[in-house]
Amino acid sequence: TEKENNGTNEASIHAYVGAGLQQPMDEIGKEFEKKYHIKVNYDYAGGGLLYSKVLASNKGDIFMPGTYFYVNELNKKGYITEVANITKHIPVIVVKKGNPKNITSLEDLGKPGIKLALNDEDNCIGRTFNKILSKAEKDHPDITKRIKNNTVVKGATVKQTLIYVELGQVDAGVVWRADAIEDKDKVNIIPINPKYNIIKTVPIAILKTTKNKKNARLFYDFVNTKGKEIFKKYGYEVVE
Amino acid sequence: MLEIQNLKKKLNNFTLKIDNLKIENNDYFVFLGLSGSGKTTLLEIIAGFRKANEGKLILNGEDITKKPINERKIAMCNGRYLFPHLTVKENIGFGIKEKNNEKLKMIKNICKILKIEHLLDRYPKNLSMGEQQRVALAMALVLKPEVILLDEPLSSLDRLIHEKLLYELREIYNKSNITIIHVTHDFNEAIALAKHIAIIKNGKIEQVGTVDEILKKPKNKFVAEFTGVRNLLDGYIEEKNGKYIFSNGKIDIYMDYKCQCGRALIGIRPEDIMIISHCKCHYRNENIYSGKIVEIFPSSLCTYRVILNVNGLNLNCEVVKCKADKMRLKKDSNVNFCITTAIPIKEL
Amino acid sequence: MLEIQNLKKKLNNFTLKIDNLKIENNDYFVFLGLSGSGKTTLLEIIAGFRKANEGKLILNGEDITKKPINERKIAMCNGRYLFPHLTVKENIGFGIKEKNNEKLKMIKNICKILKIEHLLDRYPKNLSMGEQQRVALAMALVLKPEVILLDEPLSSLDRLIHEKLLYELREIYNKSNITIIHVTHDFNEAIALAKHIAIIKNGKIEQVGTVDEILKKPKNKFVAEFTGVRNLLDGYIEEKNGKYIFSNGKIDIYMDYKCQCGRALIGIRPEDIMIISHCKCHYRNENIYSGKIVEIFPSSLCTYRVILNVNGLNLNCEVVKCKADKMRLKKDSNVNFCITTAIPIKEL
Amino acid sequence: MRNLLKFISLSALSIFVIFIIFAVLTIVGKVSIETLEEAIFSKEIQFAIKLSLMTASIATLIGAIVGIPSAYALARYNFKGKELIDSLVDLPVILPPLISGFALLVFFGNTLIGGIAESIINIIFSPIGIIVAQFFVATPFIIKTSKAVFEGIDEKYEYIAQSLGISRLKSFFKVILPMAKNGILAGMILAWARSIGEFGATLMLAGATKMKTETLPIAVFLNISVGKLELALSVAFIFLVVAVLIIFSIKTIVKIGDNYEP
Amino acid sequence: MRNLLKFISLSALSIFVIFIIFAVLTIVGKVSIETLEEAIFSKEIQFAIKLSLMTASIATLIGAIVGIPSAYALARYNFKGKELIDSLVDLPVILPPLISGFALLVFFGNTLIGGIAESIINIIFSPIGIIVAQFFVATPFIIKTSKAVFEGIDEKYEYIAQSLGISRLKSFFKVILPMAKNGILAGMILAWARSIGEFGATLMLAGATKMKTETLPIAVFLNISVGKLELALSVAFIFLVVAVLIIFSIKTIVKIGDNYEP
Ligand SMILES: Nc1ncnc2c1ncn2[C@@H]1O[C@H](COP(=O)(O)OP(=O)(O)OP(=O)(O)O)[C@@H](O)[C@H]1O
Ligand SMILES: Nc1ncnc2c1ncn2[C@@H]1O[C@H](COP(=O)(O)OP(=O)(O)OP(=O)(O)O)[C@@H](O)[C@H]1O
Numbered sequence A: 001t002e003k004e005n006n007g008t009n010e011a012s013i014h015a016y017v018g019a020g021l022q023q024p025m026d027e028i029g030k031e032f033e034k035k036y037h038i039k040v041n042y043d044y045a046g047g048g049l050l051y052s053k054v055l056a057s058n059k060g061d062i063f064m065p066g067t068y069f070y071v072n073e074l075n076k077k078g079y080i081t082e083v084a085n086i087t088k089h090i091p092v093i094v095v096k097k098g099n100p101k102n103i104t105s106l107e108d109l110g111k112p113g114i115k116l117a118l119n120d121e122d123n124c125i126g127r128t129f130n131k132i133l134s135k136a137e138k139d140h141p142d143i144t145k146r147i148k149n150n151t152v153v154k155g156a157t158v159k160q161t162l163i164y165v166e167l168g169q170v171d172a173g174v175v176w177r178a179d180a181i182e183d184k185d186k187v188n189i190i191p192i193n194p195k196y197n198i199i200k201t202v203p204i205a206i207l208k209t210t211k212n213k214k215n216a217r218l219f220y221d222f223v224n225t226k227g228k229e230i231f232k233k234y235g236y237e238v239v240e
Numbered sequence B, C: 001m002l003e004i005q006n007l008k009k010k011l012n013n014f015t016l017k018i019d020n021l022k023i024e025n026n027d028y029f030v031f032l033g034l035s036g037s038g039k040t041t042l043l044e045i046i047a048g049f050r051k052a053n054e055g056k057l058i059l060n061g062e063d064i065t066k067k068p069i070n071e072r073k074i075a076m077c078n079g080r081y082l083f084p085h086l087t088v089k090e091n092i093g094f095g096i097k098e099k100n101n102e103k104l105k106m107i108k109n110i111c112k113i114l115k116i117e118h119l120l121d122r123y124p125k126n127l128s129m130g131e132q133q134r135v136a137l138a139m140a141l142v143l144k145p146e147v148i149l150l151d152e153p154l155s156s157l158d159r160l161i162h163e164k165l166l167y168e169l170r171e172i173y174n175k176s177n178i179t180i181i182h183v184t185h186d187f188n189e190a191i192a193l194a195k196h197i198a199i200i201k202n203g204k205i206e207q208v209g210t211v212d213e214i215l216k217k218p219k220n221k222f223v224a225e226f227t228g229v230r231n232l233l234d235g236y237i238e239e240k241n242g243k244y245i246f247s248n249g250k251i252d253i254y255m256d257y258k259c260q261c262g263r264a265l266i267g268i269r270p271e272d273i274m275i276i277s278h279c280k281c282h283y284r285n286e287n288i289y290s291g292k293i294v295e296i297f298p299s300s301l302c303t304y305r306v307i308l309n310v311n312g313l314n315l316n317c318e319v320v321k322c323k324a325d326k327m328r329l330k331k332d333s334n335v336n337f338c339i340t341t342a343i344p345i346k347e348l
Numbered sequence D, E: 001m002r003n004l005l006k007f008i009s010l011s012a013l014s015i016f017v018i019f020i021i022f023a024v025l026t027i028v029g030k031v032s033i034e035t036l037e038e039a040i041f042s043k044e045i046q047f048a049i050k051l052s053l054m055t056a057s058i059a060t061l062i063g064a065i066v067g068i069p070s071a072y073a074l075a076r077y078n079f080k081g082k083e084l085i086d087s088l089v090d091l092p093v094i095l096p097p098l099i100s101g102f103a104l105l106v107f108f109g110n111t112l113i114g115g116i117a118e119s120i121i122n123i124i125f126s127p128i129g130i131i132v133a134q135f136f137v138a139t140p141f142i143i144k145t146s147k148a149v150f151e152g153i154d155e156k157y158e159y160i161a162q163s164l165g166i167s168r169l170k171s172f173f174k175v176i177l178p179m180a181k182n183g184i185l186a187g188m189i190l191a192w193a194r195s196i197g198e199f200g201a202t203l204m205l206a207g208a209t210k211m212k213t214e215t216l217p218i219a220v221f222l223n224i225s226v227g228k229l230e231l232a233l234s235v236a237f238i239f240l241v242v243a244v245l246i247i248f249s250i251k252t253i254v255k256i257g258d259n260y261e262p
């Protein structure tokens, strides 16, 4: 029989997790269940959407969006009891497999004739990339403007940008490294010059709304220990 | 007894208004009126389909003005509204509360009477108009309700079935205790069936009475014309030796009944003018005239309409065909004729 | 000329089959048949609404079997299908190609004739059934097409308007060059209007001819009954001194026409039996009988149906009311009567 | 061109259908047999298929139970503010599903009335939530389609049924419902289709928990989120085939029973 | 309870409408005047409103031009595979919008026929793309609703119109279209509502570029997905008010012109 989770059921945990983290987290969940016989119900969606859900439902135990930003927001509202960083989120450039337009650096994105897919500046990756650009502005004046001119579409999610690159609708995009690695047979990854790059982290937090602190705590600790190994296996750089 | 009290219903620029009308139990009551006179509207108010603006309906002492349709024990019958998703059999069985076997028997019975046994498995869409009418009739008749409402039930039937159904209706009526309220524009239908007739015009009842009363004493010109009077004469009635004689300067007519003297309107039905070969009539010694045929044309299966001119007065006269042929009636020929009955019309 | 050649149409267990029929230009042709005989179906095939399974339609030499409806110059008229979203005025103006002023004039004209001027701004939903019929009639008439198809155009009209419209139809027909094909189950309507009549039964034409032919020489029992013959007698006809006499052992009747001798079926219309007060008839010296009244009841406005018994034979007879009243006809009384016309029926 | 109307209308239909077919073919074109097999034999996808079919069917059924009488009320009765209520019914169609889902989440999670409902049957983050979300989003289609059909049926049929001794309620079931059958069914199929394709509101209210609240469209979403585009398309394809087959068979079955239209 | 049917049907309607109102109220309750003002006076939101209204209207119009004849074809003509085509028309409703958007993207970006269309008018990543996506998703509603209404209209009306000398095509415009007006309009309003609420397909095909392809639901989505919940709800609220007002006024205007039903 299905075990329902609404916080009252001791044998399960409701965890809001960024949709991009599915593969490692699914595996972590299995291991955790095997060990503690506690079922983990992952609720996968984009970080912001999860943030809204927490506020709307007043329910849930674990919050693990793709970026720290939302944990911070929830923290301000007093929804967080504990938080720790698990992995790094590193912005990279992706191009179609084989790199037909021969893009090798951030500067190349500003070349005429290049079609770019970026994310909206309200989005975490979009915001981060804007900051990267203003750092690069010092060495490459006008790069922001040139890149903006080359941008033909803005996606709402990282995956949307990736799809545009894979389908060849655009020549390049900027996404998180972990997302790009999942699709590495379809795209080439070009690192951004560390001089300009800004690295974000993926945190895990225990929610104040949890009805079973003990179990939430168990899972939180599990992700912080065994979980990091699994993340490594999937190509993530973990925060030690 | 069904009583209609101070009924009023406004529709656009049409108003139905019936002050007081009583329909006895087991009556065969026919509302007779021109098209657009409000017959259907009245029937639908009685059935509860439409709400009147004012007035009351009382059935056997009980006020049913606000009763739900299905509790009125009044069944409406209309061939245009058979249920399209049901077969004829299912349509007829629609309101029957009895169980299977009994139900089937009732259906079979009524179908036999109405000659629609062969249609039982058809859907209404595949019936002709006349067949539809008969099915509707069966649907209501099979239920034997207290009052049955018929909205022109015979109006799209052909002559043969019309005739048969007419007698069937009479028989069913005679055998049962149903009150039938029948709406039609066909006077012959009314005469053949009705005990009482109400003549309705423009939403108002012009005259109510037995068939005889209406035929012999039409209240006004409208009723007279509607009941077949085609010749209306305006003049004076005088009494002479106990006999009442109408005169308008062109023609003098002996009346049958005691009449009011003075200015008068009288009417003659075309059927009550007989063309005679000799100058003597079998049925009457007075009221013999001679005139000229102005026009002659067929008006039905066995009749001609003849327009006669006497002293500049045109009279409509109906002649049986065989007689007309025998007498070789032709336009412009001169003939003798007799007025067998002239009726006084109350209204001037 | 409209020719129908080898037409065949199957519908469920009904088949319409017309081998060869010609309708002259400017004819007033009436299809007369019981309900369910296929009149509407035939009309709709002529109009192009339905496709026949086999056969051809030829209008003035041109094969129109496959022509689109709107190019046939055949207008169908049906009161049940007025356009609900258009006012009466717009409905009538629907097919008119002329421009505003002219159009309005045409509409006004036809409305005057059909007495529907006061309805011009109403919507069909707010019309009574009779009013709807007249509007439909107006819609087709105003267009003056080559052929006009009327599916029971007078069937839900009341007596007065029926009578008036009948003569209007005659007039419109007389004044124009239209061919009218009219479908009805009302024999009187057919007689009053038709030049030619086709009697249709069960999808097949029983007899075609002028009104006179059909009345005087019904091809078979069905046609006879349908045209009002209510007395059918089976017996033998013999010639005696140039006269043809029918006999069946109970009654001997002198025939009017030259007849085939031998076994024969003859018919008598109720209207052709006259009850006479003396034992002499004005119109005939032969065919005088005496019998007993078995039943008598009103059958229409001015007539009684009387059932007479002669030697055990029941005869239906129609008597004008005034006459019956004068003669004090009553059940079980004995009377003399005369058979004015008896017609031979071809089929045995 | 003898029959211009036929030509135009069939052309329009062809254009739209071809457009749809092409769009679907692009999906099919991206799917390889292997991934399709992988998808079909995956426990997770099988669960999602079952869950989707079940929730969509239940939601449509409840939607019909609520929606058909509502449609009847809108078609037959006059009351104040009818036009406004009629417009309100369109709201769930207008609202972006995410917002609908959010509103429902707040309703059941943070309000008194919703809280009572939630405490009786567990709606949030449960399969029941899927049904509620689909019900909310799909019912307007049943209401609107049924209403249009009810309005086309002459009231006199009901009246006559009643005058034959049948109660109002029975006349609805015995006359109006069967007469409106085809239209109502069209509405229910639309609603079912909308339910089975519903994603945003479900995501919000029920969440995207695997083997628990993962319907087919959510499976598609989850696969897209991890870049498994091909698998996502395979799932979408399976989904398509299942849905079309079911709709097609319902229509065929109904056609067979539908013998009063020759 | 004299009129049980009325009671039941009005109850059902009330329940559903109250449910909707509560759901909407939760949205309203979360919106503060300040954020509402912020939203209303934001250039971006104003642009999104205009864009949404325009694209949804155009998509509905094109949907009507294609959909009404298609519905007529489905209602009147018999041809092989009609049931299948009828089911295919439901596909855009069934498909999760993200998948529809993806399919359209591939169609216009990566296939020959689509490529030709794309080279004539720029569809991908442009406002035209929004219209195409909305058209694809919303047209089935026009087709299905109109079809149901067409089926309810007796063919004889057309025949009689034609026998009065009017061509088939004209009889469609002069008779069938006006008679089906209300039903078609209901379908078009549904389609418009669906278009204006459409999000997934638009996001895929046209992208979420501010001041270019950002419609209201995309604005809502963007705001939600970055956690700007209150702003998202404000936008949703504006969106609701605008849509309901428009639908309500259309219905009222139509009612006024609709004088043949007393
Ligand atoms: N729903 C309505 N709205 C407005 N006027 C109406 C409505 N129904 C009927 N009328 C009008 O009321 C009058 C009476 O109509 P009704 O149908 O009762 O006539 P009727 O006597 O049955 O005629 P017919 O013999 O032709 O059926 C007519 O003038 C008609 O135009
Ligand atoms: N669509 C149809 N499908 C099957 N049978 C039909 C269909 N239409 C008519 N019929 C049958 O065909 C026969 C002829 O019908 P039609 O309507 O032509 O009769 P009609 O002569 O016009 O009768 P009425 O005078 O009653 O209108 C009837 O028996 C009818 O049941």
Ligand code: MOO
Pocket (backbone or CB within 6 Å): A017, A018, A019, A020, A021, A045, A046, A047, A065, A066, A067, A157, A158
């Ligand atoms: O759910 Mo993510 O990892 O923020 O794209």
Ligand SMILES: [Mg+2]
Pocket (backbone or CB within 6 Å): B039, B040, B041, B151, C128, C129
């Ligand atoms: Mg009437």
Ligand SMILES: [Mg+2]
Pocket (backbone or CB within 6 Å): B128, B129, C039, C040, C041, C151
């Ligand atoms: Mg007919």
